[in-house]
Amino acid sequence: MALELASKAPAPTPGDLRIPAAWERYFRALLQRGNSGRRAVLQRDITGALGRAIHRDLKVLEVGVGRGETLAGLPNAVRHGIDWLPEAVEIARGRDPGMRVELGEATTFTSNERYDAIVADRLIHSVHDVQRLLENLRRHLTDDGRIYLTCFNYLWAGPLAAAAAVGVVERGPEENWLGEATLDNLFDLTDLEAIRAEDRMILPADVPGVSTVLNKWMAKVDPFRAASLYRLYTLRPRRVARPKAPKVTVVVPARNEAGNIQAAVDRTPVMGSSTEIIFVEGGSSDGTYEKIQEVVATYKGPLKLSACKQVGKGKADAVREGFGRAQGDMLMILDADLTVPPEELPKFFDAMVAGRADYVHGNRMVYPMESEAMRFLNKIGNAGFAKVFTFLLDQPMKDTLCGTKVLWSEDYERLAKNRSYFGDFDPFGDFDLIFGASKLQLKILEIPIRYKNRTYGETNISRFRHGLILLRMSVFAARKLKFI
Numbered sequence: 001m002a003l004e005l006a007s008k009a010p011a012p013t014p015g016d017l018r019i020p021a022a023w024e025r026y027f028r029a030l031l032q033r034g035n036s037g038r039r040a041v042l043q044r045d046i047t048g049a050l051g052r053a054i055h056r057d058l059k060v061l062e063v064g065v066g067r068g069e070t071l072a073g074l075p076n077a078v079r080h081g082i083d084w085l086p087e088a089v090e091i092a093r094g095r096d097p098g099m100r101v102e103l104g105e106a107t108t109f110t111s112n113e114r115y116d117a118i119v120a121d122r123l124i125h126s127v128h129d130v131q132r133l134l135e136n137l138r139r140h141l142t143d144d145g146r147i148y149l150t151c152f153n154y155l156w157a158g159p160l161a162a163a164a165a166v167g168v169v170e171r172g173p174e175e176n177w178l179g180e181a182t183l184d185n186l187f188d189l190t191d192l193e194a195i196r197a198e199d200r201m202i203l204p205a206d207v208p209g210v211s212t213v214l215n216k217w218m219a220k221v222d223p224f225r226a227a228s229l230y231r232l233y234t235l236r237p238r239r240v241a242r243p244k245a246p247k248v249t250v251v252v253p254a255r256n257e258a259g260n261i262q263a264a265v266d267r268t269p270v271m272g273s274s275t276e277i278i279f280v281e282g283g284s285s286d287g288t289y290e291k292i293q294e295v296v297a298t299y300k301g302p303l304k305l306s307a308c309k310q311v312g313k314g315k316a317d318a319v320r321e322g323f324g325r326a327q328g329d330m331l332m333i334l335d336a337d338l339t340v341p342p343e344e345l346p347k348f349f350d351a352m353v354a355g356r357a358d359y360v361h362g363n364r365m366v367y368p369m370e371s372e373a374m375r376f377l378n379k380i381g382n383a384g385f386a387k388v389f390t391f392l393l394d395q396p397m398k399d400t401l402c403g404t405k406v407l408w409s410e411d412y413e414r415l416a417k418n419r420s421y422f423g424d425f426d427p428f429g430d431f432d433l434i435f436g437a438s439k440l441q442l443k444i445l446e447i448p449i450r451y452k453n454r455t456y457g458e459t460n461i462s463r464f465r466h467g468l469i470l471l472r473m474s475v476f477a478a479r480k481l482k483f484i
Contacts, residue, residue, distance in 0.1 A: 022173035023126050024085075031067060031087050038204040042229070045201050045215070046121060047073035049232050050148055052484065053441060055414065058116035061140065063106035063133075064123040068092030071099055071119070082109055107132045114142045121150045122230075125175040134190040138237065144358070146441055147192065147235040153199075153228055154179045183233070192235045195443045196394050199228035216483050234441050240355035245273040248349065249328030249409075253310075253318035255282045257336035258291040259456030264334065265295055267342040270302050271330075271349045277303055278325055279336075280318040282310035315403075316429030323412055331412055333429075335403035337454050340364070344449045348406040357445035358411060359437040362402035366448035388474045392482050393438045398446060401430050401470075407437065414440055422480055431473045438481060 035043050047070050054060060054074060062071045065081035066088055072079075072095050079096075082104035083089050092101040106120065107127055118137050127133050137147050157177040164171040178186070187194055202214040202224065218224040248271045252264055261279070268277060279296075281289040289309060296305045308325065310318045323331055330352055334342060340362050348360050365382065382401055389397045407415075415436035422435055437444055 020128075020173065026173050027066070027085060027126075028087065031085065031091060034067065035069065041206055041211075042201065042204045043069050045204075046070060046150055046230070046232075049198065049200060050074065050119060050121075050150075053148060053232065053234060054117045054119075054146075055418070055440060057414070059142075060117045060119065061113075061115040062119040062121065063104075063109070063137065064120065065089075065092050065101055066121075068095040068099065068101065070121050071101075072096040076117075080113075080115070082106070107136055109136065111140060113140070114145070115140055116142050116145045117148060118145065119148045122152065124149065124151050124178060126173070127176070130176060130178065131186055131189055134186060134192060134235075138190055138192060141237065143237070144240045145237075147233075149233040149235060150230055151178065151183070151233070152230050155226065156229065187235060191238050193238045193443075194233050195236050196232075196234040196438075196441065198232045198234075198394060199225045199230075200232060201229040202227055204229060220482055236441075236443055237355075240358070242353050242355045243329065244353055246329035246353065247327060248272045248275045248330045248332065249322075249326035250275065250277045250332045250334050250345070251319055251322030251326065252277060252279050252334050252336050253282065253315050253322070254279050254284070254288050254292065254336035255318075256284045256286045256288060257456065258284070258286045258288040260336050260338050261288065261291045261295050263338060263455075264336060264342060265299060265301075265303065265305065267338070268303065268334070269343065269346055271346060272328075272353075274328075275303055276327060277305050278322045279305075279307040280310050280322045281307065282313065282315075282318050314428065316432055319429045320416075323409075326409065329409055330406065331409050332406045333404060337456075339452050339454060340402065340404045340449055341452060344404075344447075347447050347449070348404065351445060351447060352406060352408070356443075358442035359405070359407045359433075360445045360447050361399075361406070361434070362404040362449045363399040363446035364402050364449060364451040365398045367450045369451040370453040385470060385474065389434065392474070392478055393434070393444070395444065397444075400434060401428075402449075403430075404449070405430075405433055407433070407442070411437070411440065411442060422477060428470075431470065431477065435477050435481065 050070060051074055054076065056075045058076060059078040060074060060076045062081045065071055065083045068081065068091060071081045071092065079099045081092055081099055081101040083092065084105040086103060089101050089103050092099065106123055107129055118141060120133065120137060123133065124130050141147065154177045160169060163169045200219055202219045203211050205211060219228045250268060254261065265277065279292045281292055292307045296307055299305050308321060310321055319333055330349065332345060332348065334340070334345065351357055351360050382399060385400045386398050389400045418436060418439060419432065421439060434444065
């Protein structure tokens with residue numbers, strides 16, 4: 001269905017309050033000159049950042065498309081754009097015939113179509129009403145779509161004004177300069193929330209060696225990130241409509257856990273319209289698989305039980321085997337040691353169906369633990385990896401290694417298709433899922449739980465050997481998520 005723009009939102013005139021004449025002259029001049037020098041460097045960086053953030057399968061709209069460089073640089077099959085200047089529409093159409101570009105104004109356009117990703121590149125600096133812009137973009141999002149908003153760092157407003165005054169940089173029309181607190185307030189007003197805010201670029205120039213150090217590395221760490229030139233916000237609707245009674249699959253990886261199988265079944269509640277438990281047994285020496293078969297054969301309750309033997313090795317492989325067999329709309333992982341009580345699973349379920357998050361995992365570090373639940377060195381390691389993840393993902397995290405994780409099956413399928421981006425060397429699956437969720441721009445939420453002692457068996461984790469593997473994965477992910 002075509003964008004309904006021309007009849008709904010006629011091209012504004014220079015006297016229109018929404019678009020002052022100064023901005024009309026400014027943008028027309030930019031269209032004639034094109035991007036070169038600093039502008040070209042900045043444009044390449046923005047296009048690259050958006051290309052990494054927006055999954056290639058999504059349906060994309062850009063408002064304020066300009067010359068079309070950003071939209072043309074995305075690999076997505078469906079790319080629509082609007083601009084209020086007829087000259088911009090013609091230039092963008094000529095740049096890439098695969099894009100559909102129409103005349104329209106960002107704060108007033110209407111369309112019957114909805115988009116998975118909407119790009120507003122630096123537009124907040126020139127529109128008359130930023131709140132109205134965000135409200136209109138929100139109306140054109142799919143239920144779980146994302147808005148990608150770029151804006152200059154307001155701390156540069158003074159230096160740029162001074163530079164323009166002495167002729168070092170070109171003087172432009174008076175802009176909107178919005179600080180972080182003001183933007184957060186606008187997001188609240190428009191029922192949006194920022195799930196990621198990425199600061200980028202200190203030097204918009206190609207200086208061999210220097211540009212890489214400043215833009216790729218220093219712009220991402222404190223205190224230098226305060227000097228970054230622009231920020232890329234990923235915005236999500238504050239609440240996403242989700243099915244209230246989805247089918248749930250609980251995957252239970254089990255190796256040498258024979259004494260916990262019956263309790264796992266007895267204590268797992270029914271959630272949603274139906275709940276299935278899939279046991280995935282992996283090379284046990286204590287009769288775990290035989291116990292699973294016995295429990296499945298004799299069970300008469302409301303849960304749906306099934307079991308399989310793991311072909312590969314490691315918890316990550318077991319989880320993938322279980323998820324591959326799952327019939328549920330919502331996928332859960334429950335460790336067979338039951339140190340995270342199955343009775344806590346409804347908390348995860350409730351957060352997901354309420355649309356508060358797209359991916360949730362447990363946080364064992366809030367409440368006091370039972371005395372034997374976690375060894376001292378494990379606590380230290382957990383705290384360290386939490387700091388690393390907080391930095392890499394640009395959101396606070398307290399417990400990255402809790403085994404209980406929950407996501408929607410459709411998101412897991414997208415994550416699995418994108419797995420090659422990070423590589424396949426996570427034997428536990430924790431980093432694979434968390435980094436994958438972050439790459440897909442999913443909102444991640446932690447659920448505080450009370451961590452219990454084991455009542456049977458011993459841990460399968462080797463603190464030092466596995467800790468080195470996790471550290472290696474963190475370094476690798478830093479290159480893929482943060483320093484790019």
